[in-house]
Amino acid sequence: MVRVADLESGKFWKHIGMSTIVGVDGITRIQLTVNEDLLQFYGNLHGGVIASMIDSAIAVVVNQQLDSGEGASTIELKVNYLSSISEGTLWAEGKVIKKGRNVVVAQGELKNDAGKLLAIGTATFMVRQMAR
Template sequence: MKRTGKGMIPFWDYIGIEETLLEKGYAELKITIQPQLLQGRGTVHGGVIATLIDAAVGSAVRSSLSEAESASTVELKVNYTRPGIGEYLVAKSTLSHRGKTLAVGEVKIEDSSGKLVALGSATYMIFSAKKA
């Protein structure tokens, strides 16, 4: 199973996303809330939450890929339920479908007190390496 690490996804490093658990078809990611991630009212910017949803589904998808496969986001859906506040956010993602060319995952994002901040889903296209 392919793993991420420091430097594997530079954007994750830049905003502070950490992959804390990865199992086949399941991933948990954590992001510590820092001032640079906030919008004008002092809560986590919606774009950060959307990024966390995309990243969490991406990890769950990656856990299902063979060495000859890769994947890319083709659709993303976010439902914001409450402001992102506290010390950190945790995204828990499960694959609900893994076909030959498409994978669909669902995500719940909770704050550090366990309150639901957002629900999301994403669809990924699966690519197979072409044989020479």
């Protein structure tokens, strides 16, 4: 089974500065502090970073629900951008809506430190047996 530490140790996560934080409520969230390197031409956080945070938060919660020997990959992702972002610390959290034998449907939210909802997303993951 893929562990959160396995996901977090990926080069892409490190490249954009994502990390995981387990809250006092036991929920694992993705954290990222906006920096100049992540801004697009107009000075806002690039939409790909926002989508990556939501996808990663969903991946964390999906992987926590897999059985031993299973893995999961995103096969569809939809993101609604609700507000522009140019600074601050961001938090993304995922929630599984339905886990089937082969497919998992889940949702994610991205908020700032003040709790303002900045983006939402839904994703479908394909469950597969991991090679041994």
